[in-house]
Amino acid sequence: KAGVTQTPRYLIKTRGQQVTLSCSPISGHRSVSWYQQTPGQGLQFLFEYFSETQRNKGNFPGRFSGRQFSNSRSEMNVSTLELGDSALYLCASGQGVTGELFFGEGSRLTVL
Amino acid sequence: AQRVTQPEKLLSVFKGAPVELKCNYSYSGSPELFWYVQYSRQRLQLLLRHISRESIKGFTADLNKGETSFHLKKPFAQEEDSAMYYCALGTGGGNKLTFGTGTQLKVEL
Numbered sequence: 710k711a712g713v714t715q716t717p718r719y720l721i722k723t724r725g726q727q728v729t730l731s732c733s734p735i736s737g738h739r740s741v742s743w744y745q746q747t748p749g750q751g752l753q754f755l756f757e758y759f760s761e762t763q764r765n766k767g768n769f770p771g772r773f774s775g776r777q778f779s780n781s782r783s784e785m786n787v788s789t790l791e792l793g794d795s796a797l798y799l800c801a802s803g804q805g806v807t808g809e810l811f812f813g814e815g816s817r818l819t820v821l
Numbered sequence: 822a823q824r825v826t827q828p829e830k831l832l833s834v835f836k837g838a839p840v841e842l843k844c845n846y847s848y849s850g851s852p853e854l855f856w857y858v859q860y861s862r863q864r865l866q867l868l869l870r871h872i873s874r875e876s877i878k879g880f881t882a883d884l885n886k887g888e889t890s891f892h893l894k895k896p897f898a899q900e901e902d903s904a905m906y907y908c909a910l911g912t913g914g915g916n917k918l919t920f921g922t923g924t925q926l927k928v929e930l
Contacts, residue, residue, distance in 0.1 A: 712864070742916050752907065752920035765917040799865070801916070808855050808911040808918060812865040 710735055713813035715800050721819045727788040730816045734781050734802030740764070741783040742810060743775060746797040755798075758783055787818075795820045823848040825910045827921035834898050835929050842893040842924050844882075844908030853911035854884055854891040855918065860904045868893075868906070878902070898928045 714733040722728050734741050742765075743755040754767040758777035775785040781802075787794055797817050801810035824847040834840055846852055854871040869877045871884040871891060882893045891908060908921040 740916050751922045757915050764915040803916045
């Protein structure tokens with residue numbers, strides 16, 4: 710089976726712009742979670758989608774949003790980018806066992 | 822609020838020595854604990870979870886609710902164990918995990 714695929718792998722944006730990141734989960738996985746990883750804060754949970762519904766949400770501002778499609782693929786969007794949004798954004802998919810996540814390689818966002 | 826603490830940023834041991842990576846958690850409900858590992862240039866992956874009570878690659882971890890700990894142990898470290906280890910807490914209702922800040926394990930020859 711193919712692993713979790715994230716695109717793009719790297720991107721550079723400027724403050725005020727918006728960005729959309731994409732995640733394709735492992736085939737058959739219905740849960741997709743997003744995490745932000747930074748050197749200062751570590752891994753922080755953004756949100757989780759299951760069968761197109763947001764099941765959990767972390768403590769991030771409304772500028773961070775996501776969605777999941779009927780084929781389980783997910784996108785996350787960050788609007789009005791700030792310098793502090795520079796991070797590695799990780800997507801993880803899961804089947805049914807709580808906490809057993811399969812991570813992608815991440816999308817590295819740099820905000821200038 | 823839930824919290825996971827990994828007090829050591831870096832742990833350096835010699836090959837063949839015992840390893841203990843510390844993890845303490847704070848959560849008022851019934852916790853689910855996990856250890857994730859990231860080897861150099863690889864993805865973050867699940868190592869083990871407390872509910873399965875199994876040994877993976879020689880590693881074990883026991884949930885101690887009294888001490889709110891979930892330390893990761895291995896009796897004899899191997900060079901291939903060098904990696905970043907993250908302790909994670911699940912608080913039910915899905916796949917929301919709270920991660921610790923990670924411990925870099927370096928096994929020296």
